[in-house]
Amino acid sequence: VSFRDEDQFVRWLQQRWPRRAPGVSLGVGDDAAIVRPARRRDVALTTDLSVEGVHFHRDLHPPRAVGHRALARALSDLAAMGARARFALLSIAFPPSTSRAWLSAVYDGIGALARRSDVALIGGDTTVAEGPVSLDVVAVGDVNPSSALRRDGARLGDLLYVTGRLGMAALGLELLRTESGRVQARSSRRHGRSEVRTLALNAHLFPEPRLSAGRYLAERRLASAAIDASDGFARDLGRLCAASGCAAAVYEDRLPCPPAAAATRLDRVELALRGGEDYELIFTVPPSKARRLPKSVGGVPFHEVGEIRRGRGLRLIRVDGREAALSPHGYDHFRRST
């Protein structure tokens, strides 16, 4: 199969992307895909663009990870809405020099995460063009109309939570860049150095969208607002607060930072606050519902890290009790040079 001919490419894709899946009336190969929406559910739609040189680098990221991460970013948006992920489409532009093996592995990375997430790959578009490889993933989900997790629902007094662990993906990127040369073990009460290394690399290369946690929070109406921490905890929390018209305070000692064994030249708290691409969920819960919140869902822990306050902006409460302004900057798609 040559990738120079669009029809052959579509046939190659059809072999990889099964045409029959629940809810799919018509998959890859026609002018458009046709799906059947679930009854009494709204449809959630998101697109995520991943561009070589910005979101990934061919010399750092194996092609399976390039595919996985592109789909994971889009699925994470659905998770942050409390939606059930159902379908995905992929538009991809690649230069003529791209090898078939590299492209195959990108599709394998997408396919493996899609299968695991019960997501049917139903279409897309493909162009051979000079320039960076770019992937645009469209993710389609469905959600209970009255319980979608929006950014603008946080209210004064709500408790602030985050799933999983923060800063691990940024640590993984640092490890990739330095080829783990500078990583030093300081402590290994729970995690040894090599175990942390594996966790961090996995967090960066194969982040897991928090779909189960998001659906749990939405369908039980536990969360008042949610966003995913794609651009860093502080930045995305700032967005949630701006949308909700409120402020937030975060307790430094409650942040689920990378383990101490991971110590690099990077500060663990800074990693947790600024490191991007964790794809954890940041969410708020009214105090009256906090008792009903479990410790974890599907193995993903929920950490209470602060609270919603009146006003604007973010505050960081240091270990010694002093408060400081927390700048809502982070990892910006518009600025970063990963």
Add this chain to the structure above:
Amino acid sequence: VSFRDEDQFVRWLQQRWPRRAPGVSLGVGDDAAIVRPARRRDVALTTDLSVEGVHFHRDLHPPRAVGHRALARALSDLAAMGARARFALLSIAFPPSTSRAWLSAVYDGIGALARRSDVALIGGDTTVAEGPVSLDVVAVGDVNPSSALRRDGARLGDLLYVTGRLGMAALGLELLRTESGRVQARSSRRHGRSEVRTLALNAHLFPEPRLSAGRYLAERRLASAAIDASDGFARDLGRLCAASGCAAAVYEDRLPCPPAAAATRLDRVELALRGGEDYELIFTVPPSKARRLPKSVGGVPFHEVGEIRRGRGLRLIRVDGREAALSPHGYDHFRRST
């Protein structure tokens, strides 16, 4: 407003893309958009990638046309399914040197066509990256589950039709490239040279997706199969036949070629058969239903140009009655260097 900051960009976009539209529960600005599907309709989804240097050139195409054409390509896919167009999302990557005025005009081009087509712009993604400008448009429509126009429904004896006029967009591109210097008027029975020039430039720069015609054909169950002529009539007809497992014969003298007044160094029949980006609909109608087919829908004429035959491949029936094989090649996204 600076385009270097994603949040400001989103705010700028929110001002241009109204958040309230029928069926839109949540528009631009959250992790995902949320829409309400129409009752008892399936959802049609398509993505179309437009990359600078392949699908457009900044020195040939005004930015309004870049935006219009990107959306038109995606809406044309919905038209070819017989779907009603409802929502669109836009992912865009552009280099840091891109001017705000140029980007604004691209969005204006998208916005004007969207408004005219009753399409709500509900989201997307944006990245600043070195390399060509690339736009991925996601178009979302709805369709009667049992009457979507697929490519694979053509049957032996069906009559073959095409909407509008073929080859005009390719002629328009030729005019753009040659700055109309080589255009010579030979005849002007119906169209004068300057009128043809305007029609051809418009067909290339501002193609009109055949949404009304597609819905008419689907909802009255007149067409057995359809595809849009995005890559040229012969190529897309070849795709329809391959999907349906049949052959087709096309009568040269019935092809709605560019008017003779348009005469350039390009052959009119070749323009009609091979010229891409017309976004007309190619469709088949069982003979029993042909009488119910109107001459036109919404001002867009239907031309009967041939018939479906047994076997494989395409045949061209010349004016003198002789038949020749018609190669299904055309304008390939993978090869073209517009």
